Amino acid sequence: MSYHNTLAIPEDIKDFHLEGSGAITFPRGRMRLESLRPSEDGQEADIVLWCPEDFDGDVTIEGEFRPVNEPGLAIVFFHTRDRQGEDLVDLAPRTGPYEQYHHGDLDAYHVSHFRRIWPSERGLHTCNPRKSHGFHLVAQGPDPLPAALDAQGPYEMRLTVAGGEIAFSVDGLESFRRRDEHPPPGGKIGFRQMAPLIGEYANLKVTSP
Numbered sequence: 001m002s003y004h005n006t007l008a009i010p011e012d013i014k015d016f017h018l019e020g021s022g023a024i025t026f027p028r029g030r031m032r033l034e035s036l037r038p039s040e041d042g043q044e045a046d047i048v049l050w051c052p053e054d055f056d057g058d059v060t061i062e063g064e065f066r067p068v069n070e071p072g073l074a075i076v077f078f079h080t081r082d083r084q085g086e087d088l089v090d091l092a093p094r095t096g097p098y099e100q101y102h103h104g105d106l107d108a109y110h111v112s113h114f115r116r117i118w119p120s121e122r123g124l125h126t127c128n129p130r131k132s133h134g135f136h137l138v139a140q141g142p143d144p145l146p147a148a149l150d151a152q153g154p155y156e157m158r159l160t161v162a163g164g165e166i167a168f169s170v171d172g173l174e175s176f177r178r179r180d181e182h183p184p185p186g187g188k189i190g191f192r193q194m195a196p197l198i199g200e201y202a203n204l205k206v207t208s209p
Contacts, residue, residue, distance in 0.1 A: 007030065007203065022035050022036060022047035034069075034197070044095070051189045052188075057184070062205040069148055069197065071117050076113060112130075127140070165180075
């Protein structure tokens with residue numbers, strides 16, 4: 001299976017599904033995500049955007065990311081499925097709060113690849129992969145992305161799942177690699193942001209062996 005979406009114009013995401021109150025624009029020919037609610041609203045200001053495709057278990061997911069404004073946090077969901085086998089966008093509405101995703105109707109992996117909400121996160125940058133249902137931190141690795149003020153970007157993100165081994169890198173620098181004896185069997189990809197982060201995304205590519 002091969003999937004490529006440039007994420008360059010509104011037509012590219014006409015079938016995508018947005019949860020939460022967010023704005024999606026394309027000011028530089030790149031998809032820009034931001035919340036329409038103030039960060040003072042806490043988790044209620046968070047947003048998630050789902051790609052409509054379902055992908056196989058063994059895949060390579062690639063794309064470009066650039067932070068535009070911080071603080072905030074960016075997550076990529078992958079291998080996301082409804083726990084009962086339904087299409088996840090047809091379930092009870094989710095509106096952005098994190099608990100709806102790690103203790104709700106979904107099984108998933110997700111990687112926090114840009115963590116800049118709290119002072120401790122801004123002081124030591126890490127990528128945190130977690131497995132749901134639940135809030136299981138399964139590994140941790142360094143995050144080489146600069147702060148938005150210094151970002152030149154875009155930065156190449158690469159996530160590989162093969163034979164139960166999961167690896168994540170930024171611009172060719174590997175952040176973590178770990179093995180799961182019982183990995184989820186594929187599913188959807190989603191982009192999550194915590195306000196007031198503004199992030200840009202482009203060239204989503206998914207390939208199977």
